[in-house]
Each structure stands twice: as C-alpha cells, then as structure tokens.
Amino acid sequence: MFYREAGDFKTSYVADSQTFPIKFDRFRYYAVLLVAFAVVPFVINDYWVNAVFLPFLIYSIAAIGLNILVGYCGQVSLGTGGFMAVGAYACYKLMTGFPEVSIFVHVIISGGITAGVCVLFGLPSLRIKGFYLAVATLAAQFFLVWLFNRVGWFYNYSASGQINAPERTVLGVPITGAETAPWAAYLFCLVFTVVCALVARNLTRGMQGRQWMAIRDMDIAAEIIGVNPLKAKLSAFAVSGFFVGIAGALFFAVYLGAVEVGEVFGINKSFLVLFMVIIGGLGSIFGSFAGAAFLVLLPVLLKNVLVGGLGWPTDLAAHFEFIIVGGLIVIFLVAEPHGLAQLWRVAKEKLRLWPFPH
Amino acid sequence: MLDQTEGYTTEDGRKIGGVVMEMKNITLRFGGVVAIQDISFDVREGEIRAIIGPNGAGKSSMLNVISGFYNPQEGEVWYKGEKRPQMKPYQVAQQGIARTFQNIALFEGMSVLDNVMTGRIRQMKSGLFSQSFWKGKAEREEVENRAFVERIIDFLEIQHIRKTPVGRLPYGLKKRVELARALAAEPSILLLDEPMAGMNVEEKEDMSRFVLDVNDEFGTTIVLIEHDMGVVMDLSDRVVVMDYGKKIGDGTPDEVRSNQAVIDAYLGVAHD
Incomplete structure (x- = not known):
C-alpha cells in the first residue's frame, strides 16, 4: 500500500544499479534532501544544532567511515577515536599554519592525512585478522592520543595543551569560532555528510565495494579470483580513514571549537562509533545513519522526557539514561543482530505486500 | 607422443x-x-x-x-x-586462469549478481576517484561488464536469482553461481x-x-x-x-x- 514497485520497470543497467531503484524510495530521498537543505536551516536554533544536528551529522560521517572498514571489508578497528584525533589535529595545524586557505580545503586535506595514517596502522591487517587486528588497532588508539598529548608541536605549545579553533569563514560567513551562526555550521556539516554518503554508496556498489566484500566474506576465494588482498585491505583503511578524518576535523573545528585530546578522542569514542555501526547494521550506509541517530538522539530524547516531561532531577535522569540506552542496545541486538538497517529492510518487505500479504 | x-x-x-x-x-x-x-x-x-x-x-x-x-x-x-x-x-x-572449489567458496553476503560481477575484476580497471562519483570510466565499465555478466547469467540459467543473496541458495545453484563467477573472468x-x-x-x-x-x-x-x-x-x-x-x-x-x-x-x- 505504502510501497509500490509494480510497473516500475528498468530498461537500462544504469537504472537497475542505482542507489534507490524504487521510485517511491527515490522521491522520499529527494524530499529528505530538500527539507534538510531548504527548510531546516531556517528553523533551527542553537540548541537543536548543538544537541542534535551537528553530532548526528558528524557521527554519521565517522560511522560511514568505520562501516566501510568493519562492515564492508571485515577488518575490525578500535582506533576510530585516535584517527578522529588525527583529523582534528591535522585540521588545527592547517588552520593555524595556512590561515588564507579555505577551511573547506583544510577539512578535506585533514581527511587525506588521516587516510595516510590509517593505512600505516592498517598494515598489520595483511598478517592478522579478527580480534588480533582489533588489538593492533587499539595500539593505534593509545599511541595517537599519547602523541597528541605529549608532542607540543601538535598543539602549537599552548599552555593548556588544548587546541582551539580560530575563526574561519566560507564565502564571508563564519563557520568556526564563537561568532558562528547555527545554520552556517549546520549547512557546512550537512554538505560534507551528503557528499561522504554519496561517495561511500558509489564505492560500495561498484567494483571497489565488491572487492572489499569479497575479502570480508572469504579472503582466500577473493584472492583466487584476482582480488589483490593488499590493495583491497589498504584501500579500505584509506577510504575509511578519509571519512573518519573528516569527521574528526568537523568535530573539533565546527562542533566543539576546543579539544583536549584524551577527553574527546579517547577509547570511549572508538567504542561509541563502533556501537553505532553495529547497532545500525554492518555493511549498510543507511545503517550508519540509523546507528548514529540512535545513539545521538536517544539520550537527548530521554533527557527531555525524563527531566522536562516527568520532572525528575537531572542527575537521576542522567543515570537512568545510561541504563535505558544500554538496555535498549541489548534488546535491539537480541531482536535483530543485523541492526536497524535489517529491521528497516524487513519492514519494507512487509510494507510492499501490505495489506494483502498472500 | x-x-x-x-x-x-x-x-x-x-x-x-x-x-x-x-x-x-x-x-x-x-x-x-x-x-x-x-x-x-x-x-x-x-x-x-x-x-x-x-x-x-x-x-x-x-x-x-x-x-x-x-x-x-x-x-x-x-x-x-x-x-x-x-x-x-x-x-x-x-x-x-579461473577456478571453482571443491567446497563452494562464494561470497555469501553478496547477491548472485555481485558475485558474478566480482569475477570481472580482470576487465575492470577504473580508479577509486572515478568510482567515487560513478562517472566516466567507472560507469561505462560497470554497464559494459554488466552486459557481459548478464550473458553468462542467461547461459547458466540463473536469471531468476540474480538479486538473491548467495547465502540463501541451495547447493546445486551455488555450484552453478560459482561456475558463473569463474566464467565471468573470460x-x-x-x-x-x-x-x-x-x-x-x-x-x-x-x-x-x-x-x-x-x-x-x-x-x-x-x-x-x-x-x-x-x-x-x-x-x-x-x-x-x-x-x-x-x-x-x-x-x-x-x-x-x-x-x-x-x-x-x-x-x-x-x-x-
């Protein structure tokens, strides 16, 4: 009833392999984009941007990046926090070193630098798999945080050891710093999120994605049919690092503005993004968004309901929040181990036939 | 001799x-x-x-x-x-040189079509950048090779399952998909x-x-x-x-x- 694909015939291979093959899906996607670009910037205020939209958009990029590595290529990584820190510090060094260059370029280059670092720490993946690789990337996490804490050059020898984003503008509108308008920061992140999602989708539906999935599903067979495992794995680390680096740069420059590395990019961050990927659904771009939304929005929602709606004290609500979110994660994973994306797929299957399932 | x-x-x-x-x-x-x-x-x-x-x-x-x-x-x-x-x-x-295995070695999480397309890796050379935007060489290659793969799919009579994840197929069909993947490499x-x-x-x-x-x-x-x-x-x-x-x-x-x-x-x- 909601969902009709009857009469929606494909006459070319291009049409058949597009991202949203069903017309209804496609139009809904355009509608979401339209609202996100043309409506939301005019109605949001500071609270919505800082509590909801910015974290959601930025974590989505990070989750997409990690999903490419873990969900598509099957290489477990616990170093996401460290790699986000690389993006943040790269962006900081670029912003302070080349103030005349656009912040846009800085963020992209930060992604590139992170990609390089990620490849370096991905080298062990050629020899080890699974849990052992996870432990190896854990080393990256601790090493990178230690590095940014100890080596003064990275934080320009500031007394506090923090990095602070100076004011930078795009087309005359401030994007970073204290003067930033909520809509400007939102739009800046939205552009990155949309482009990253499109690129990730294109890569994963094409030959590169097939190579990654082949390595994930059966690496020996992949090698036998001609996939170079070295190239496939390292390219996954590079692309993943690129996205995570962009997320880190945005997280520091646009969202927080000031960062103390151990606090912001610690091991908690790695786990948080990994949870997003697992809850959202491994091997699904939509799942990355769903996972990010779940873990960013749910605490905000609970807080509003418990404190605002029921009038609980803030500290009690904060602790209950942990319990409820944790419980929901367990329930979700028991009910649907393949994550929210799979839940969504099943719902769509059902809706296609509703109300006549036979 | x-x-x-x-x-x-x-x-x-x-x-x-x-x-x-x-x-x-x-x-x-x-x-x-x-x-x-x-x-x-x-x-x-x-x-x-x-x-x-x-x-x-x-x-x-x-x-x-x-x-x-x-x-x-x-x-x-x-x-x-x-x-x-x-x-x-x-x-x-x-x-x-392509091969199939005694114990089927397909990529279980991918659809039949993707499995067979993976066999075309030898023929697809577009770079990461071109693939990122699905333009130019990447799109052209995708279409050309899809056409070839469809011929193989036709030939082995597996059209009806081309979008099915391989993990769901019965043994006999899996063997056929594996042959298709090997054949796709020409x-x-x-x-x-x-x-x-x-x-x-x-x-x-x-x-x-x-x-x-x-x-x-x-x-x-x-x-x-x-x-x-x-x-x-x-x-x-x-x-x-x-x-x-x-x-x-x-x-x-x-x-x-x-x-x-x-x-x-x-x-x-x-x-x-």
Whole structure:
C-alpha cells in the first residue's frame, strides 16, 4: 500500500544499479534532501544544532567511515577515536599554519592525512585478522592520543595543551569560532555528510565495494579470483580513514571549537562509533545513519522526557539514561543482530505486500 | 607422443589447438609428505582435460599448484609458451586462469549478481576517484561488464536469482553461481575442482551439459577433477590418472580405461 514497485520497470543497467531503484524510495530521498537543505536551516536554533544536528551529522560521517572498514571489508578497528584525533589535529595545524586557505580545503586535506595514517596502522591487517587486528588497532588508539598529548608541536605549545579553533569563514560567513551562526555550521556539516554518503554508496556498489566484500566474506576465494588482498585491505583503511578524518576535523573545528585530546578522542569514542555501526547494521550506509541517530538522539530524547516531561532531577535522569540506552542496545541486538538497517529492510518487505500479504 | 604445436581432432570432430599450459616435473612436498612426485603433463587449447585418481592422490594439490596456491619445490609451470615465475594466486588469476572449489567458496553476503560481477575484476580497471562519483570510466565499465555478466547469467540459467543473496541458495545453484563467477573472468583456462560433488543424477546431467556448452561456446580450455567415472569418461578428451602423487596414466579415456596400472589403482591388486 505504502510501497509500490509494480510497473516500475528498468530498461537500462544504469537504472537497475542505482542507489534507490524504487521510485517511491527515490522521491522520499529527494524530499529528505530538500527539507534538510531548504527548510531546516531556517528553523533551527542553537540548541537543536548543538544537541542534535551537528553530532548526528558528524557521527554519521565517522560511522560511514568505520562501516566501510568493519562492515564492508571485515577488518575490525578500535582506533576510530585516535584517527578522529588525527583529523582534528591535522585540521588545527592547517588552520593555524595556512590561515588564507579555505577551511573547506583544510577539512578535506585533514581527511587525506588521516587516510595516510590509517593505512600505516592498517598494515598489520595483511598478517592478522579478527580480534588480533582489533588489538593492533587499539595500539593505534593509545599511541595517537599519547602523541597528541605529549608532542607540543601538535598543539602549537599552548599552555593548556588544548587546541582551539580560530575563526574561519566560507564565502564571508563564519563557520568556526564563537561568532558562528547555527545554520552556517549546520549547512557546512550537512554538505560534507551528503557528499561522504554519496561517495561511500558509489564505492560500495561498484567494483571497489565488491572487492572489499569479497575479502570480508572469504579472503582466500577473493584472492583466487584476482582480488589483490593488499590493495583491497589498504584501500579500505584509506577510504575509511578519509571519512573518519573528516569527521574528526568537523568535530573539533565546527562542533566543539576546543579539544583536549584524551577527553574527546579517547577509547570511549572508538567504542561509541563502533556501537553505532553495529547497532545500525554492518555493511549498510543507511545503517550508519540509523546507528548514529540512535545513539545521538536517544539520550537527548530521554533527557527531555525524563527531566522536562516527568520532572525528575537531572542527575537521576542522567543515570537512568545510561541504563535505558544500554538496555535498549541489548534488546535491539537480541531482536535483530543485523541492526536497524535489517529491521528497516524487513519492514519494507512487509510494507510492499501490505495489506494483502498472500 | 603428440606434437607440441599442432593439435589433434577429437572423436566428435572438435579441433584442439597447441599446448597452452605445460607442467614439467612438478614435485610438491609438505614436510616429509610428498603430495606430488615428478608429474608432467600438458593442457591443449580448447580441450577438456580431466585429472582423476583415488582419494589423496594429489589431484587437488595439482590444481592448487596451477592456480598459484602452492609453489612446488621442483618443476616448472609453462603457460602460453613462457615459464611462469613464482606467483601469488591473484596474479595467476589476472593471467586468465579461473577456478571453482571443491567446497563452494562464494561470497555469501553478496547477491548472485555481485558475485558474478566480482569475477570481472580482470576487465575492470577504473580508479577509486572515478568510482567515487560513478562517472566516466567507472560507469561505462560497470554497464559494459554488466552486459557481459548478464550473458553468462542467461547461459547458466540463473536469471531468476540474480538479486538473491548467495547465502540463501541451495547447493546445486551455488555450484552453478560459482561456475558463473569463474566464467565471468573470460578465462583462457578454467579449473573445476569436483564440479559434480554431492549432486544427484539430474544435477550432474545439468552440470555436464554446462561444462560441454562452455567449452563449445566460449572455446574455454577446461581442466577438471572428478570422481564420477562415467562423467569423466564422457566429458573429457584426455585424462591424467594420479595415484599416491604419481602419474600412472595419461591419454584418451579409452586408453586410460584399458591401462593396467589404472585398473590396479582403482580396483586394488593382489599382493602375493
């Protein structure tokens, strides 16, 4: 009833392999984009941007990046926090070193630098798999945080050891710093999120994605049919690092503005993004968004309901929040181990036939 | 002995070309175990070459040597008139040698179409950047290769399952998808490791027909390992017989069938 694909015939291979093959899906996607670009910037205020939209958009990029590595290529990584820190510090060094260059370029280059670092720490993946690789990337996490804490050059020898984003503008509108308008920061992140999602989708539906999935599903067979495992794995680390680096740069420059590395990019961050990927659904771009939304929005929602709606004290609500979110994660994973994306797929299957399932 | 360059004509009238691959005195050891001992044989263009032998004779090891999985301690592999240096499996695949496995080795999480498309990796060369935006070379390649893959899908009669995840398919269809993936590479040599293992008579007939059709339509050279003697004798042009890592027979099915060493290996021999 909601969902009709009857009469929606494909006459070319291009049409058949597009991202949203069903017309209804496609139009809904355009509608979401339209609202996100043309409506939301005019109605949001500071609270919505800082509590909801910015974290959601930025974590989505990070989750997409990690999903490419873990969900598509099957290489477990616990170093996401460290790699986000690389993006943040790269962006900081670029912003302070080349103030005349656009912040846009800085963020992209930060992604590139992170990609390089990620490849370096991905080298062990050629020899080890699974849990052992996870432990190896854990080393990256601790090493990178230690590095940014100890080596003064990275934080320009500031007394506090923090990095602070100076004011930078795009087309005359401030994007970073204290003067930033909520809509400007939102739009800046939205552009990155949309482009990253499109690129990730294109890569994963094409030959590169097939190579990654082949390595994930059966690496020996992949090698036998001609996939170079070295190239496939390292390219996954590079692309993943690129996205995570962009997320880190945005997280520091646009969202927080000031960062103390151990606090912001610690091991908690790695786990948080990994949870997003697992809850959202491994091997699904939509799942990355769903996972990010779940873990960013749910605490905000609970807080509003418990404190605002029921009038609980803030500290009690904060602790209950942990319990409820944790419980929901367990329930979700028991009910649907393949994550929210799979839940969504099943719902769509059902809706296609509703109300006549036979 | 057959001539090196000139081919021969089979009983059913197919022209077989010159030598495309030659194994020269291959010896493969695992520690103290000798899996293959001093074996030589050749494979000619367009023929169906079978390797048979009792369990543990070293047939699969031989196939693994051809596909670059094992490196033999002694001996040389000659491919298209050149001695092949030590290679990784993916390099061998890039040269145009495709294979299927005894235990199916498909990518379970991907659809049938994606599995078969992965087989086209040799033909798809577009870079990461072009693929990121799905424009230019990447899109063109995707469409061209999809068209080719659809031909293979048509040929093996798996159109109805092309969007199904492989993990959901029954065994017989999986075997067929694996053959499709190998064929998608347009291989010059196709290695089939027990393509009929675990199949019923009907499925075996289907598979035999596909093997013959592949050879006929694409002119693909096929090297196959099979236990079903009836199938081997019907399908193949020439047969290598192995036992305990040694070659004990080589020739047409008729020659092999009347070879005393082969009969002994299969039926056993009285020791006195």
